[in-house]
Amino acid sequence: MPRYAALIYGDAATETSGTPDDWAAVMAEYNDFGATAGAAGVLAGGEALQPTQTATTLHVQGGAKGGEVITTDGPFAETKEVLGGFYLIDAADLDEALHWAAQIPGAWHGRVEVRPVIDFNQGQ
Amino acid sequence: MTDSLEQMIRHEGGRVLATLVRLTGDITIAEDAVQDAVIEALQRWPRVGIPDNPAAWLTTVARNRALDVLRREAKRTAKETDARLLGDVTLAMREHTSDSMVRDDLLRLIFTCCHPALSFEARTALALRTLCGMNTGEIAAVFLVPEPTMGQRISRAKKKIAMAHIPYRVPADHELPDRLPSVLGVIHAVVTAGHHPPEGLLGSRDDLAAEGVRLARLMHDLMPDEPECTGLLALSLASTARRNARINADGDVILMADQDRSMWKHGEITEATTLLDQAIHLRRPGPFQVQAAVACLHGLAPTFAETDWAQIASLYQTLERFTPTPVVRVNRSVAVAESAGPAAALALLDEIEPTTVHRWHLYWSTRGELLQRLGRTTDALDAFDRAADCSPSESDRRFLTKRRGQIARGRAHPSDELSPLVDRHPR
Numbered sequence: 001m002p003r004y005a006a007l008i009y010g011d012a013a014t015e016t017s018g019t020p021d022d023w024a025a026v027m028a029e030y031n032d033f034g035a036t037a038g039a040a041g042v043l044a045g046g047e048a049l050q051p052t053q054t055a056t057t058l059h060v061q062g063g064a065k066g067g068e069v070i071t072t073d074g075p076f077a078e079t080k081e082v083l084g085g086f087y088l089i090d091a092a093d094l095d096e097a098l099h100w101a102a103q104i105p106g107a108w109h110g111r112v113e114v115r116p117v118i119d120f121n122q123g124q
Numbered sequence: 125m126t127d128s129l130e131q132m133i134r135h136e137g138g139r140v141l142a143t144l145v146r147l148t149g150d151i152t153i154a155e156d157a158v159q160d161a162v163i164e165a166l167q168r169w170p171r172v173g174i175p176d177n178p179a180a181w182l183t184t185v186a187r188n189r190a191l192d193v194l195r196r197e198a199k200r201t202a203k204e205t206d207a208r209l210l211g212d213v214t215l216a217m218r219e220h221t222s223d224s225m226v227r228d229d230l231l232r233l234i235f236t237c238c239h240p241a242l243s244f245e246a247r248t249a250l251a252l253r254t255l256c257g258m259n260t261g262e263i264a265a266v267f268l269v270p271e272p273t274m275g276q277r278i279s280r281a282k283k284k285i286a287m288a289h290i291p292y293r294v295p296a297d298h299e300l301p302d303r304l305p306s307v308l309g310v311i312h313a314v315v316t317a318g319h320h321p322p323e324g325l326l327g328s329r330d331d332l333a334a335e336g337v338r339l340a341r342l343m344h345d346l347m348p349d350e351p352e353c354t355g356l357l358a359l360s361l362a363s364t365a366r367r368n369a370r371i372n373a374d375g376d377v378i379l380m381a382d383q384d385r386s387m388w389k390h391g392e393i394t395e396a397t398t399l400l401d402q403a404i405h406l407r408r409p410g411p412f413q414v415q416a417a418v419a420c421l422h423g424l425a426p427t428f429a430e431t432d433w434a435q436i437a438s439l440y441q442t443l444e445r446f447t448p449t450p451v452v453r454v455n456r457s458v459a460v461a462e463s464a465g466p467a468a469a470l471a472l473l474d475e476i477e478p479t480t481v482h483r484w485h486l487y488w489s490t491r492g493e494l495l496q497r498l499g500r501t502t503d504a505l506d507a508f509d510r511a512a513d514c515s516p517s518e519s520d521r522r523f524l525t526k527r528r529g530q531i532a533r534g535r536a537h538p539s540d541e542l543s544p545l546v547d548r549h550p551r
Contacts, residue, residue, distance in 0.1 A: 050287050050288070053280055053283070053284055054283075054284050054287045054288045055288075056240075056241035056288065068301055068302065069302045070302065071240035071241060071302055071306075072240060072241075073240065073241050073242050073243045073244075073246070074243065092289075092291075093289040093290070093291035094239075094241060094288045094289050094290045094291065095290075095291050095293075095295070095299070096291075098241075114288075115288075116287055116288050116289065
């Protein structure tokens with residue numbers, strides 16, 4: 001069976017400005033979806049991401065592995081390049097995550113944005 | 125309370141904070157604890173005298189405060205993770221803090237606050253706060269933004285450090301090419317913002333420039349084998365050595381050609397030259413070493429006429445290979461004007477993409493000076509009008525008005541030079 005990635009885009013302005021009630025309402029909608037799609041057996045996994053302010057973008061210069069790594073703050077915002085896939089990386093901290101991200105071919109063919117996943121067990 | 129005692133406590137506070145952040149793993153808890161210790165020191169020391177080891181005293185008080193906060197947190201949340209953290213911290217708090225540990229703590233704090241995953245403004249704000257002990261209001265004044273805006277920027281940066289797990293450690297050698305420029309750029313910006321305040325009069329923020337020089341010295345002391353750290357210190361010393369000579373009693377700019385060179389801090393220029401020699405011997409050139417060489421050549425010239433403009437022009441050409449920016453190009457054209465004439469200099473300016481400089485007053489004033497030297501007075505006056513439209517600082521505005529008046533009356537500047545630009549490298 002084919003597997004698809006559903007990438008969730010939202011309004012950056014409302015990402016952090018909502019009240020706890022707003023957040024709870026949206027979470028309830030997601031829980032609904034999770035229960036329905038989960039029961040149907042179509043969900044292979046998924047994560048919620050921390051807000052875009054926590055994002056870090058890197059690029060490996062020179063078009064080949066091992067070039068100089070350029071790290072910048074913020075999400076990847078170039079609209080002419082599009083999302084082509086993603087990995088989930090378990091790392092001790094941001095530097096370790098960036099170390100692995102710099103070895104993804106996308107880092108030299110394009111850019112790789114690294115963003116922490118929300119750990120719901122820890123609260124946010 | 126003397127300024128120097130307050131300043132000393134603030135600076136010691138930076139070192140103590142570095143240790144506290146490692147012990148507690150939380151910048152905010154550490155900051156609050158150090159803040160309490162600093163307030164206590166400010167009250168107690170003027171009465172009972174400064175302790176033999178001020179840093180150790182501050183560290184002990186701050187540690188105890190931090191432990192109180194952590195104990196209260198652990199009790200309130202009753203979370204197992206908090207209790208374990210408290211245990212770890214209590215053990216770590218008993219350690220004796222040696223000089224080399226303080227050194228490592230400071231480097232960790234610097235590299236965390238200046239991590240490239242944070243925006244440039246956030247990095248600079250955090251550095252001023254944690255390493256210079258400046259409060260949010262003082263930092264807001266440096267950036268010319270309202271205090272609440274700065275408060276929000278700082279709290280967002282701290283939140284990102286926590287949520288994205290930016291680690292509290294010194295980068296490995298192979299990471300330094302990415303990480304070190306991000307630290308040195310912040311320190312250079314602090315020196316520049318103090319030496320050439322974006323608002324108000326030249327000389328009004330020499331205190332900030334001095335903080336920048338202190339940070340540059342700290343980085344050089346912490347990483348003596350990194351030539352760019354040494355280069356930045358040399359650059360900072362050599363350029364700020366001219367601080368007392370560049371403005372008159374009325375607050376008007378005095379061009380380098382007209383400065384009384386006996387007012388320059390020649391001891392600082394000599395130190396800069398020695399440092400630059402050390403850096404160059406490591407044979408890893410970089411943009412700060414090149415800029416330091418330019419600043420040292422100015423500092424060593426006995427008179428304006430005897431300045432080695434040809435070498436300065438060639439250094440700027442080298443600098444363009446590291447940082448090909450319009451600012452570097454404009455500086456290079458100033459040196460070329462002195463060594464090869466205004467026509468060659470104007471040709472260099474004409475190669476700049478106009479949209480990158482059309483809001484920068486020093487581009488227009490340089491262009492105006494070159495046009496004036498080529499006898500194109502009308503074009504020169506137009507360029508000075510454009511410069512005035514770019515909302516320059518108070519000192520620069522006064523200078524531009526005066527200079528435009530001289531050109532309009534058909535008078536060249538007595539020394540016929542255009543050095544107001546020299547040594548300015550805004551980002």
